[in-house]
Amino acid sequence: MTTISSSPDLLTTPQMAHPQPLHAASEPEPDDSSSLSTQNTSPCPNPNPTQIPTLLHLSFNQDHGCFSVATDVGFRVYNCDPVREIFRREFGPGGGLGMVQMLFRCNVLALVGGGPDPLYSPNKVMIWEDNESRCICELSFRSEVKGVRLRRDRIVVVLVQKVFVYNFTDLKLLHQIETIANPKGLCEVSNLSGHPVLVCPGLQKGQVRIENYGSKRTKFVIAHDSRLACLALTQDGRLLATASSKGTLIRIFNTLDGSLLQEVRRGADRAEIYSLAFSSTAQWLAVSSDKGTVHVFSLKVDSGSLANNRSCSASEISPPNPSGISSLSFMKGVLPRYFSSEWSVAKYHLQEGLQYTVAFGHQKNTVVILGMDGSFYRCQFDPVNGGEMTQLEYYNFLKPEETF
Known part of the structure; x- marks a missing residue:
């Protein structure tokens, strides 16, 4: 195994193994010090693989076709459609992974590494083959x-x-990049090939830093008055969604020029936003929060139109979609902003x-x-009439008796 610190002057130039498709295998900082190690530090298998583990972290892959979970004894990888476990690596006590x-x-x-008994030090990123x-x-x-965020050509x-x-x-x-205190590790990168776009907190409260590596331009956007709580990018990196610690408003920005394109309202009460996600066409935005509700918003602009209208304002790109706008929006200049949001x-209610x-x-x-309790829901929304989403599937992916 090759060990590299974050020093700009690397002791070695390791070559990464060429990535191969996933398979279900058979069961059996810059001033940090640098070091080189070649020993094999493979963890030992879990002696009790049937025990239900404690879930510590979960995330979708870049195309949302798979998801991975980190537990107190290892990790698992699942396919989303159809839902099935692809493989797992469980190392037993002392095998905790936080990410x-x-x-x-x-x-x-x-x-x-993570949890009460981590497999690796939490100050290391281990590249697993x-x-x-x-x-x-x-x-x-x-x-x-x-x-940690991964692209085919970058590790962030x-x-x-x-x-x-x-x-x-x-x-x-x-x-x-220097940022303001970022305990949630907020950062996103575009996933399509070509020059990447990276977004992360800036040096001020509520500020987002946008790095367009293709044009070698950096933009700073004051997205919110309060601290950032969540970020999301479209796959091509042209649209950015942000939420603050208040959790009432979500804002959509053009990453090419930093302009505000749209503002949507999750609700009136303060909430903690857990995740934001664009649809692949950038037509929809989904939001989850601690209120136990998942919201789907209609977006006025798709990222494809931005490629052809880089200098257009939000109003010039496309007209508003009336299905998601308050009926009082005609009084925008008279009533408080709440009523014209x-x-x-569509929405779906959870615990x-x-x-x-x-x-x-x-x-x-x-x-x-x-869900962090091991729950998997697939829901369908009506893009025309909206309302409550329909549950199509439910599983607990951590329980061995569940059949997918």
Whole structure:
């Protein structure tokens, strides 16, 4: 295994293993110090694989076709449609993982230790090669890793006040960004090939930093008055959604020029936003919060139109969609902003207080919802009439007796 610190001057230039498609295998900072290690540190298998683990983290892959879960004994990877477990790696006591990030559907994953008995130090990002069932390299830092994002050509590591961008093939440090305190590890990168777009907190409360690496331009946007709570990007990186700690308003920005395109309202009461997700066409935005409700909003502009109308204002790009706008919007200049806000088209009610992560399904007009209790929901919304979503499927993916 190759061990690399976050130092700009790497001791070695390791070559990453070429990613292969996922398979169900047979059961059996810059001033940090640098070091090189070649020993095999493969964890031992879990002696009790039937025990239901404690879920510590979950996330979708880049195309929302799979999701991975980190537990107190290892990790698992699932397919979304149809729902099925692809493979698991469980290491038993001392095998805790606080984070697992997939690279699309290939055999390379990023692991970070976590829980009361972590498998790896929480200040390291371990690159796991599942064909070999071992970590092939690591990135070490002086403080705890708060987030990891993967592209085919980049690894992005988020610390509490820094973001590091590495080249995936040789782990060369390409960019270092200073941020305001970022305990949630907020950061997103575009997923399509080509020049990446990265968004993360800026140096001020409520500020978003937008890095357009293709044009080599940096934009700073004051998105909210209060601190940021959640970020999301379209796959091409042209649209950005933001939510603050108040959790009442979600704002949509054009990442090319930083302009505000749309503002939607989740509700009137303060809420903690857990996740934001664009549909693949950027026609819809889904939002989950601690209120136990998932909202779907209709968007006025898709990211494809931005490519052809870079200088257009939001009103020039497309007219508002009336299905999500308050009937009092004609009095926008008279009544408080609350009454002219754009409301969700559809919603679904879940257990309040439980953390849920949401994404759009590959089936038309569907939303996939993952709960930290192991719940999997697939719901369908009516794009015309809206209202309460219809539940199509439910599973608890952590329970061995559940059949997918």
